[in-house]
Amino acid sequence: xxxxxxxxxxxxxxxxxxxxxxxxxxxxxxxxxxxxxxxxxxxxxxxxxxxxxxxxxxxxxxxxxxxxxxxxxxxxxxxxxxxxxxxxxxxxxxxxxxxxxxxxxxxxxxxxxxxxxxxxxxxxxxxxxxxxxxxxxxxxxxxxxxxxxxxxxxxxxxxxxxxxxxxxxxxxxxxxxxxxxxxxxxxxxxxxxxxxxxxxxxxxxxxxxxxxxxxxxxxxxxxxxxxxxxxxxxxxxxxxxxxxxxxxxxxxxxxxxxxxxxxxxxxxxxxxxxxxxxxxxxxxxxxxxxxxxxxxxxxxxxxxxxxxxxxxxxxxx
Amino acid sequence: xxxxxxxxxxxxxxxxxxxxxxxxxxxxxxxxxxxxxxxxxxxxxxxxxxxxxxxxxxxxxxxxxxxxxxxxxxxxxxxxxxxxxxxxxxxxxxxxxxxxxxxxxxxxxxxxxxxxxxxxxxxxxxxxxxxxxxxxxxxxxxxxxxxxxxxxxxxxxxxxxxxxxxxxxxxxxxxxxxxxxxxxxxxxxxxxxxxxxxxxxxxxxxxxxxxxxxxxxxxxxxxxxxxxxxxxxxxxxxxxxxxxxxxxxxxxxxxxxxxxxxxxxxxxxxxxxxxxxxxxxxxxxxxxxxxxxxxxxxxxxxxxxxxxxxxxxxxxx
Numbered sequence: 001x002x003x004x005x006x007x008x009x010x011x012x013x014x015x016x017x018x019x020x021x022x023x024x025x026x027x028x029x030x031x032x033x034x035x036x037x038x039x040x041x042x043x044x045x046x047x048x049x050x051x052x053x054x055x056x057x058x059x060x061x062x063x064x065x066x067x068x069x070x071x072x073x074x075x076x077x078x079x080x081x082x083x084x085x086x087x088x089x090x091x092x093x094x095x096x097x098x099x100x101x102x103x104x105x106x107x108x109x110x111x112x113x114x115x116x117x118x119x120x121x122x123x124x125x126x127x128x129x130x131x132x133x134x135x136x137x138x139x140x141x142x143x144x145x146x147x148x149x150x151x152x153x154x155x156x157x158x159x160x161x162x163x164x165x166x167x168x169x170x171x172x173x174x175x176x177x178x179x180x181x182x183x184x185x186x187x188x189x190x191x192x193x194x195x196x197x198x199x200x201x202x203x204x205x206x207x208x209x210x211x212x213x214x215x216x217x218x219x220x221x222x223x224x225x226x227x228x229x230x231x232x233x234x235x236x237x238x239x240x241x242x243x244x245x246x247x248x249x250x251x252x253x254x255x256x257x258x259x260x261x262x263x264x265x266x267x268x269x270x271x272x273x274x275x276x277x278x279x280x281x282x283x284x285x286x287x288x289x290x291x292x293x294x295x296x297x298x299x300x301x302x303x304x305x306x307x308x309x310x311x312x313x314x315x316x317x
Numbered sequence: 318x319x320x321x322x323x324x325x326x327x328x329x330x331x332x333x334x335x336x337x338x339x340x341x342x343x344x345x346x347x348x349x350x351x352x353x354x355x356x357x358x359x360x361x362x363x364x365x366x367x368x369x370x371x372x373x374x375x376x377x378x379x380x381x382x383x384x385x386x387x388x389x390x391x392x393x394x395x396x397x398x399x400x401x402x403x404x405x406x407x408x409x410x411x412x413x414x415x416x417x418x419x420x421x422x423x424x425x426x427x428x429x430x431x432x433x434x435x436x437x438x439x440x441x442x443x444x445x446x447x448x449x450x451x452x453x454x455x456x457x458x459x460x461x462x463x464x465x466x467x468x469x470x471x472x473x474x475x476x477x478x479x480x481x482x483x484x485x486x487x488x489x490x491x492x493x494x495x496x497x498x499x500x501x502x503x504x505x506x507x508x509x510x511x512x513x514x515x516x517x518x519x520x521x522x523x524x525x526x527x528x529x530x531x532x533x534x535x536x537x538x539x540x541x542x543x544x545x546x547x548x549x550x551x552x553x554x555x556x557x558x559x560x561x562x563x564x565x566x567x568x569x570x571x572x573x574x575x576x577x578x579x580x581x582x583x584x585x586x587x588x589x590x591x592x593x594x595x596x597x598x599x600x601x602x603x604x605x606x607x608x609x610x611x612x613x614x615x616x617x618x619x620x621x622x623x624x625x626x627x628x629x630x631x632x633x634x
Binding site: 155167170249250252257261286288289292 | 392449450462464466467472473474475476477478479480481483484485486487488489490495496497498499562563566567569570571573574575576577578603604605606607608609
């Protein structure tokens with residue numbers, strides 16, 4: 001048996017930086033968590049990251065350490081280790097984060113965007129271990145994606161592949177934050193789901209959703225709709241079933257384009273229950289080529305919040 | 318200078334089999350054309366193909382001959398050289414065409430579906446020579462595609478990538494022949510374009526389209542709409558501009574997914590004039606991520622009808 005290797009995985013988020021020491025088998029053996037301090041600008045953020053990495057490195061033996069992987073928000077130039085315009089970090093336009101961290105720790109450093117990192121985590125350690133090719137969907141505030149081909153991340157010719165939240169499902173559809181019309185994210189992202197629930201609650205005042213927010217309709221969020229759905233609330237299930245059906249339309253387009261058959265779904269909204277997966281699958285099947293229909297699988301991600309650390313470590317393992 | 322190599326390219330179509338002897342520089346130096354005889358079944362078709370290949374092989378020197386490439390309709394199992402269910406050929410379910418041709422000519426034989434073959438032709442000898450990564454679109458009876466990454470065809474994990482005609486542009490949209498709703502092909506394929514023109518001609522009896530079909534509305538086809546558009550007919554231009562705009566929506570989804578920036582458009586309907594390319598480009602730009610918008614290019618294919626022979630030869634060159 002080869003000796004276990006270790007890597008540091010950094011989950012660089014808008015509010016917290018979570019770092020773990022990860023084994024080549026995908027076990028997190030030490031962890032740290034620091035506030036990102038994005039409001040204080042890039043230097044402060046990098047200092048927080050340094051502290052976070054230093055803390056877990058105390059548990060590592062240098063000889064078996066493969067390096068540091070970082071999953072980052074913003075537009076990540078993976079080749080040059082540069083992070084451009086991450087949201088929620090003041091004054092961060094273009095920072096060579098890879099170089100900075102390498103200079104501090106003298107270790108190999110790899111960067112990747114957060115959706116791809118989560119896809120890599122599922123491929124190496126999660127629901128994707130049995131599937132060499134799949135589309136990973138992160139369904140939360142927005143809708144993101146990562147494409148795994150032959151167990152490796154597919155970045156496309158310019159590094160930005162997998163923007164499946166901006167697949168249009170209606171050419172005359174809703175306006176999306178990105179400027180385009182009909183993007184699936186504009187229908188099923190966190191804000192739109194809440195909006196949809198709020199509109200319908202006026203006609204369904206007895207819904208469990210309203211109870212869960214203590215009658216304060218302005219507090220409606222997907223987490224409560226999800227909770228109500230799990231408890232069997234009709235309106236909550238209707239909202240998620242519709243959202244899953246719309247997601248399935250976009251997935252159909254993506255699967256037809258790349259000829260993928262397996263979809264793994266993670267992110268905050270993905271825990272609403274089996275009926276959501278059924279809705280997504282049924283709709284995706286109805287939108288792919290006949291020859292693919294019987295092979296379509298839509299399954300939940302396995303790693304939850306740990307995906308960020310695990311996938312980041314996976315960049316160097 | 319290395320000696321010029323030669324290959325046989327077979328463009329296996331529903332009505333004719335066109336075969337050429339092609340140089341490694343992409344010149345066709347001999348050609349033959351035979352009726353497919355699809356109504357007489359697979360054996361007759363293979364005999365026609367044998368005749369067609371034999372005729373051009375008379376012009377070849379064995380020493381510099383690299384083999385035979387075949388572009389085929391139907392579902393092509395490229396690895397095993399098998400063609401499944403080509404339309405318009407009686408009784409052809411699953412035929413090991415590659416083996417058959419190899420047995421007859423004792424040459425290396427490669428098979429590929431016709432959209433991918435046209436994409437390969439443009440990549441090697443046409444509008445794609447300057448673009449290592451592009452999406453090829455074939456816009457004719459239907460809408461097909463081929464994806465070129467790093468100058469090679471991208472087939473996807475199961476060999477069927479590029480079915481961009483079945484990208485949905487409206488989740489509540491038109492019914493497509495494939496069974497799904499909203500596929501872009503259902504809006505801009507040959508039949509739908511004609512239908513759209515016929516409906517509008519009732520309100521535009523002075524349109525040049527009607528003159529071109531001698532007043533017989535049942536004869537309206539994209540070729541006439543295209544001709545009228547080139548001559549400046551308002552209705553014809555309107556129909557193509559709308560169709561181009563809808564195609565652009567689907568392209569936006571595909572470009573966002575794979576992170577491609579260049580689209581090359583071929584097929585029978587692609588010759589309607591620059592204004593169609595402008596409409597496609599404008600719409601695609603409006604549907605891709607902001608960071609990609611300035612790099613979007615939509616350009617016409619260069620090889621026209623020769624793409625089938627050239628791309629097929631390109632499979633073995």
